[in-house]
Amino acid sequence: MEQKYIVDTTLRDGEQSPGVAFTLKEKVTIAKALDAMGIQRIEAGTPAMGKEECLAFEKIKAVCQNAKIIGWNRMNLSDIQSSINCGADIIHVCVPSSDLLIREKLRKSRTEVLEKLEECADSIHSAHKELTIGLEDASRADWDFITLLIDTAIRLGATTLRFSDTVGIMTPSICKNYISNISSNIDIEVHMHNDLGMAVANSIQGLRSGAKYVDSTLFGIGERAGNCNLEHLLIATIGQMDFGICLDELQWRQERLRPIIFKTHPNNIYRLSI
Amino acid sequence: MVTIIDRTLTTLDTDRIDTQDLNHFCTLLFTCGVTKIELPYALASRLKPLFITEDAGKRIDTDTCFLKQNDDHRQMPIWKLESNEFVEKAILPSQIKNLRNKKIRIVGWEDLITRDYFTIFQELLSNSADTLDLCPSNKMHCATAIALEWILAGGTSVSCAFANYHDFPRLEEVLMGLKLRDPSSFKGDLSVLRQLKVLYEKITSLPISKTKAIIGEDIFKVESGIHVDGVIKNPATYEPFNPKTVGSQREIVLGKHSGQQSVLYKLREQNLSETAAKSILKQIKEGCTQLGRNVSDLELQSLVREVKNDYGTKIYC
Numbered sequence: 001m002e003q004k005y006i007v008d009t010t011l012r013d014g015e016q017s018p019g020v021a022f023t024l025k026e027k028v029t030i031a032k033a034l035d036a037m038g039i040q041r042i043e044a045g046t047p048a049m050g051k052e053e054c055l056a057f058e059k060i061k062a063v064c065q066n067a068k069i070i071g072w073n074r075m076n077l078s079d080i081q082s083s084i085n086c087g088a089d090i091i092h093v094c095v096p097s098s099d100l101l102i103r104e105k106l107r108k109s110r111t112e113v114l115e116k117l118e119e120c121a122d123s124i125h126s127a128h129k130e131l132t133i134g135l136e137d138a139s140r141a142d143w144d145f146i147t148l149l150i151d152t153a154i155r156l157g158a159t160t161l162r163f164s165d166t167v168g169i170m171t172p173s174i175c176k177n178y179i180s181n182i183s184s185n186i187d188i189e190v191h192m193h194n195d196l197g198m199a200v201a202n203s204i205q206g207l208r209s210g211a212k213y214v215d216s217t218l219f220g221i222g223e224r225a226g227n228c229n230l231e232h233l234l235i236a237t238i239g240q241m242d243f244g245i246c247l248d249e250l251q252w253r254q255e256r257l258r259p260i261i262f263k264t265h266p267n268n269i270y271r272l273s274i
Numbered sequence: 275m276v277t278i279i280d281r282t283l284t285t286l287d288t289d290r291i292d293t294q295d296l297n298h299f300c301t302l303l304f305t306c307g308v309t310k311i312e313l314p315y316a317l318a319s320r321l322k323p324l325f326i327t328e329d330a331g332k333r334i335d336t337d338t339c340f341l342k343q344n345d346d347h348r349q350m351p352i353w354k355l356e357s358n359e360f361v362e363k364a365i366l367p368s369q370i371k372n373l374r375n376k377k378i379r380i381v382g383w384e385d386l387i388t389r390d391y392f393t394i395f396q397e398l399l400s401n402s403a404d405t406l407d408l409c410p411s412n413k414m415h416c417a418t419a420i421a422l423e424w425i426l427a428g429g430t431s432v433s434c435a436f437a438n439y440h441d442f443p444r445l446e447e448v449l450m451g452l453k454l455r456d457p458s459s460f461k462g463d464l465s466v467l468r469q470l471k472v473l474y475e476k477i478t479s480l481p482i483s484k485t486k487a488i489i490g491e492d493i494f495k496v497e498s499g500i501h502v503d504g505v506i507k508n509p510a511t512y513e514p515f516n517p518k519t520v521g522s523q524r525e526i527v528l529g530k531h532s533g534q535q536s537v538l539y540k541l542r543e544q545n546l547s548e549t550a551a552k553s554i555l556k557q558i559k560e561g562c563t564q565l566g567r568n569v570s571d572l573e574l575q576s577l578v579r580e581v582k583n584d585y586g587t588k589i590y591c
Contacts, residue, residue, distance in 0.1 A: 017485070018495035019567040021530035049531070052563075074500065104508035137511075167514040168487075169454060172387060172419050173426060195514040196454070197447035197487040201387045201419030208388070223501065223512070224494070225487040232415040240388045263566025 001242040004207050006230065007189060007215045008034050009043040010261075012072045013227055014217035026260045027056045028063055030218070033253045035064040038244045041213070043070040047086045048079035057086035070132070075116050077123055084127045091124045091131055092162070093117065097149055098137040110145055114152060121156035134162035134191065139170045139178070150183055160187040160213060165202060168195030168225065172205035179209035189213035192228050194220060199228040200236055207241060218254050219261060230254075276309075277431040278448070279407065282474075283313040284338055285440040291477050293320050299477065300353070302470045303436070304343055307449050307462020310356075311341040312433070318355055360407060367394045376404045379433065384411035386420045395427040409433035409442055417443040422451040436470060437489070439480050446470075446488040446520075454515065468521030494524040497568065499533025502526055506539060527568040528558050540574060550581040557581070 011027055014020065022030065027045065034042050044060050045053050061069055070090040071083030083091050095117055096102050102113055117133070124131045133153040138146055153161050163179060170178075170192070182188055190206030192199040192215070203214045220229030231254060234247045280303050283296075291299075296317065303311055318339055340356045363373070364382040367389070386394065398406060408429055410420040421432045421443035434445040446467055453460040471482055471489045484492040494517040496505050504511035509524060517524050526539055537555045541548045554577055558569050569577070 016498040016501070016531055018492055018497040018527050018529060021563045021566050023563055100508070101504065101511055105504040105511050107507075167512060169514045171422055171426065171451065171455075173392070173423055194487050195493075196422075196451050197418040197444050198416075198422070198451075200414075201416040204387050204416070221485070223498070224485070224514075225490060226485050229415070236385070236414040236416055237388060 001240065002207075004211075004241050004243055005040040005213045006243050006245065007041040007043060007070070007213050008039045008217065008230065009191075009215050009227060010034070010217040010221065011045050012043040012070075013191075013215070013223060014221040014261075015045065016223050017221045017226065020221055020261065021263075022260065024052055024056045024059065028059045029260060030257055031060040031067075031069075032063045033257060035067040037246070037249050037253055039067050040244070041070055041090065042067045043072055043092070043215075044088070046072045046079070047082035047088065048073065048076070054082060054086040057083075057088060061087045061089075068130075073120075075113070075120055077119060080120055080123055084124070084129060089130060090159075091127075091129045092134055093120050093124070093131065094134045094136050095149060096137060097135040097146060098141040099145075100140060101137050110148075114148070117149075117152060118156065121158070125157065131156065131158045132160040132162065132189070133158040134164055134189075136164050137166040138163045139165040139174070140167070143181075146178075150186065154183065154186050158186065160189050162189040162191050162213075162215070163206070163211070164191040165193055166191075168193030168199065170202050171196075171198060172201050175202045175205045176209045179206045179211055182210065184210070187212045189215065191215040193222065194225040194227065194229075197225070199226070200232045203228040203233055204236060204241075207237075218257060221261065275430070276425055276452070277407070278308050278445075279310045279312055279340070279409075279431065279433040280308045280435060280445055281312045281409070281433055281442055282435040282437075282440070282445070283311065283317055285435055285442075286478055288314060288317045290479075291317070291320075295473060295477050296320060299470070299473055300341060302466045302473065303445075305463050305466045306446075306470065307452075307460065307464070308445070309342070312338050312358065313341060314338055321353070360405075367397075370394070370397050370401060373401050373403055377407075378403050378405070379407040379409055381409050382411050383408075383420065384413040384416070386410060387414070387416040391420070391423060392427060395424060395429065399428050405431055407431035407433055412441050412443065417441075418447040418451070421448050422455075425452065426455065437474055437480075437482050438486060439478070444487070450488050450515070450520070453519075464519055465521040488520055494522055495527045495568070496524065497527050497529045497536070498531040499536060502533065502536045502539070506535065528574065529562040529568040530559050532558060540571075541578070544571060544575065546575065546578045547582065550578070553581055554578065 031042055044057055047054050068089040070092050071088030072092050073079040073083050096106055188211040190203055190211045192202040207214055216228040216230035216233055220226040300311055314337055338358045340358055341353050344352055344354055359377045360379040362379045362381050408424045410417045434448050435442040436445045467489055484490050496502050501512045537551045
C-alpha cells in the first residue's frame with residue numbers, strides 16, 4: 001500500500017467555518033487527540049490572530065509528542081514573526097496565485113507577489129524554520145504563473161508545496177492534470193474544498209497523481225461546504241493507501257470531540273461581558 | 275444530450291406526500307434540469323390526472339416508472355409516464371464486455387475513483403447497449419465525482435437523487451458541476467434549489483445539513499477576516515459561484531475570526547455607530563469563542579447599545 005500523510009487543518013481552516021470557535025483549552029484537547037491517533041502534521045491556527053492563539057501554539061507544542069505543528073501565515077513579515085515566536089515547527093506561507101486574488105484582494109502585481117515571497121522565505125530561513133508554501137486558489141490560476149511559483153518555491157528551499165482548490169471547483173480529472181504536471185523536486189500537498197461535494201474524490205485523485213500529503217479536517221468542517229473529511233477519506237481508501245491512522249480509533253476519538261466542535265445549543269444565548 | 279434521472283421519490287416514505295406537494299416537487303425537479311423523474315407506480319397514480327398521459331401502460335418487471343416532460347411544453351398534459359425498462363447490474367468493471375441488454379443501469383462501483391476509471395469508462399462506452407445509465411453508490415463518499423466524470427468522459431445518462439439521505443450521487447452537486455463545466459449548454463434553472471430544499475424538508479421531515487454543498491443554509495456565510503476582506507472587494511474571490519444562482523444569498527457574519535473590516539461592514543449595514551468598533555470586535559471575539567457560534571444582528575445591536583452606555587457612564591462619572 002502506498003504510504004501517504006495527513007495534514008490536519010481542523011484548528012485552522014476547520015475553525016474558519018462560520019460559528020465554529022475553540023477556546024485555548026479546546027484547541028489543545030483536539031491537537032492532543034490528533035497527535036495520539038498518528039496525524040503527522042497539525043495546522044494549529046494563525047498566530048497573527050493574537051496572544052491567545054500564540055499561547056495555544058505553545059501549549060499544543062508541549063502536549064504533542066510526534067506531530068509537527070504548522071503555523072499558517074499570510075504573505076506578511078509580521079504574521080510570520082508571530083509564527084516563529086510561538087514555536088511552530090513549520091512556517092506555512094499562503095500565496096494568492098490566481099490573478100483574481102492578486103488583483104482584486106491583494107491589489108498587487110504578480111511581480112510584487114514574487115518579491116514578497118522571497119522576503120518571507122528569507123525571514124523564515126533566518127529563524128532556521130521549515131518553510132512550506134501554499135498556492136491559494138491554484139485551481140483558478142494561470143498555469144504559467146503556477147509553474148513560476150513552483151520553481152520559485154523550490155529555489156527558496158520550501159519543503160512542501162500546497163496546491164489549493166480554494167473554492168472547490170475541481171473535478172478529479174482536472175485535479176489529475178494539474179498535480180501530475182508538478183515537478184517531482186518538491187513534496188506536494190493537496191488542499192481540497194467541498195463546494196461541489198467532491199473534496200474526498202479530488203483528494204484521492206491528487207494523492208494518486210503524486211501528492212504525498214493531503215489536508216483534511218474532523219467532520220469535514222471548513223469554509224463554506226467544508227474541507228476533505230478525514231473519516232470519509234480513510235473509508236474511501238481502505239486497502240489502497242496507508243496514512244498510518246486507524247479508522248476505528250479516529251471514529252471514537254472524533255465522536256468524543258463532537259461536543260467541542262459543534263457547541264451550538266438552543267440555550268446558548270449571547271451574554272454581554274462588558 | 276445528457277439524460278439526468280432523479281430517483282429521490284424512490285427513496286422516500288411516499289405515504290406522507292400529498293398530491294399538491296408531489297406536483298410541486300416534480301415541477302421544481304424539471305425546472306432545475308432533471309430530464310426524467312423515477313417514481314414508484316403507486317406514487318404516479320397520485321399525480322393529478324390532468325398532468326399525465328398513461329403513455330406507458332405496458333408495466334414491466336419493475337416497481338418504478340419515469341415521469342417526463344412533453345416535448346411541446348405548451349400542450350396539456352405537460353407530463354407523461356414511461357415504463358422503466360432498465361436492467362440494473364452491479365457488475366465488476368471486468369465484466370463490462372459481457373453486457374447484452376439494451377437498456378442497462380450500472381449500480382455499485384463505489385470505489386471507482388481509486389481505480390483507472392477513465393479506461394473503464396472508455397470500455398463501457400464502446401459497448402453495444404442502447405442506453406447505459408450510471409448510478410454509482412456513495413458508500414465511499416465519491417458518487418458525485420464518479421457521476422460527473424462519467425458524463426465528462428462521454429456518458430449520456432446518469433441517475434442521482436436530491437440532498438443526502440440516500441446512496442446515490444447528489445443531484446444538486448451533479449447539476450452544478452455540469453453548469454460550471456459548460457454554462458452555455460446547461461439549460462436548467464438552479465435558482466429553484468432553495469425552494470426544492472424547503473419542500474424536501476417539509477415532505478421528509480429530514481433536516482438538510484447547514485454545510486451541505488450547494489444547498490446548505492450556512493455555505494455562503496463568511497466570517498474569517500481574510501475572506502471577508504476579499505468578498506467585500508469582489509465576492510468572486512472566495513465564492514465558487516454567485517449564491518443567487520442557487521436561490522441563496524451571501525451573508526457576512528461576526529465571530530471569533532472576524533476582523534475590523536467585518537465589524538465596520540456590519541455596523542454600516544445596520545446603520546449603527548462605528549465609534550466603538552474596536553471594543554465591539556474584542557467583545558465579539560471573546561464571546562463567540564466561549565459560545566462556539568456567531569453573533570446575530572440583534573445581539574450586535576444590543577452590544578452596540580451596551581458599549582455606548584458604558585462610554586456614556588465613563589464620560590459623566
